Amino acid sequence: MTDPKNRNPLPSPSGPPAAPETEAPGPADGPQKSEQELVRADKYRRLIAAGANPFPHKAERTHSVVGLVGAYAALSTEELAAARVRVVVPGRIMSVRLMGKASFFHISDGRSKIQVYIRAEKAGAEAYERFKLLDIGDFLSVTGELFKTKTGELTVLCESFTFMAKCLHPLPEKWHGLQDVELRHRRRYLDLIMNPEVGEVFRLRSAVISWLRRFFDGRGYIEVETPMMQPLAGGALARPFVTHHNALDLDLYLRIAPELYLKRLVVGGMEKVYEINRNFRNEGIDSEHNPEFTMIEFYEAYRDYHDMMDLTEELFCGLCSDLLNKDEFPYGEHVISLKRPFRRIKFRDALAEGSGLPAAAFDDRPRIIKYAEELAPEKKPVTYGKALDIIFDKRVKERLIQPTFILNPPKEVSPLAKSAAGISEEAARFELMVAGMELANAFSELTDPAEQKARFEQQGEERKKGNEETHPVDLDYVQALEYGLPPTGGEGIGIDRLVMLLADRRSIREVILFPLLRPREEK
């Protein structure tokens, strides 16, 4: 077997390098190479022939580009000259200005750019000729001293450089970057190379997730991992993906939620647990939905949904002030203000407010169903619960820009929640709406095994009527409840939407590195 690391040995010192076509692989797909790709492959061959290692194993470096800019950009020309800072800095060539026997170019580390000045006189004629074999997109490591040009730009005066990697394709245009949304998502690496603000969004995403871990760890929660492949897709109402385990000859579902497993852990005495991981729902794709998405779910014993509201306010406000250093931020045309307390309104009152109907009208079920049918004539089988849903979606949701807790939605769509105190038809539950999106969903968990079983069975009846969005009957979970689930508050927060909010992105695909796209043959 060929050791992949030795695929490209250094050219032998005694003669010209081996067959250029195998040394410098062409584009991975398609027989047609563009003129620019042929030129790049040829320059690559000549560079290797001149002694460059085509695939060096590592680069010594004293600084990163972003580190240099942060540390030295503010120094004056005189201060920088006096400091005599010698650097070895690797990066990707992003632009070149070639001027006879000297050139300026910028290298990037994906976050920041720094200019390099190379003169034949300083670096040597041979090195300068090698430099001219490099292209925009190539990686190299530059050794030299920092100075400022007469326009005041921090620049490395190149004494020598080492080739690091070849870019065999031309990069997108320097001024407009890469605009094509499809290409940006299919080749996210190109998006990251050309559009630095994209990298910032994903750095923010990373910061959000590590902040959340610190938040919960600091409150005595433990992080757990529960099955992604489940024999029953429970914990939410959604269509699952199905897969199959061969050895067990068993159909399994990719989880739509971790909820029932996390609550089994609370039964087992893990009083505070959280999980950050992917859920999978086999449903439509749009600007707020990707088939796989990331949620944090957390459960705390001896708490109810009012406690979870307080915790949620603390979480959102702390996250925002720690990561954005302020308590309000733009989202599209709006300014979102995260100040405690968030508005709290009951589901029914929100419906009344949005529809303009008096709250009492919501006791008149036929009237409400008729109203919903007029709002959405295309939706045929309208139950009372469904009607409330329609009114919420059409009349209420988009108006909820500032953070708002919607309290006590109907119990019939909350099969895992306790009933609200003294109100049998309402669930002890809230949803947090921000910028017209549902960001969080929490309830006082249903702990009564008999009622849980009855609710599951009721869902089973719904399913028989053809409603696919029902919760499966999970008797194993009921048995867990029979061992005793203490009063527990639980909540889920959609990480993708949370990042959309903080990063001011209107599409979930802008906060998922590789959103699901239909595969396509490369051109």
Place this chain on the structure above:
RNA sequence: GGGCCGAUAGCUCAGCUGGUAGAGCACCGCCCUUUUAAGGCGGGUGUCGCGGGUUCGAAUCCCGCUCGGCUCACCA
């Protein structure tokens, strides 16, 4: 799944009611040692998404398809 919009050079885009395919950047050649969307002179590198049709002639008009965006539906 329905509706609307889009796909033209490596990238960003123009191309009208049908008449030999264009610009900027990038690229190639020549000049240029503090430039920075460097500059000067010269060069267009293309399966106009794919497949049919209409026509003397199609990037352009018609039909079908693929992929994407927005939107509605479905759905947190």
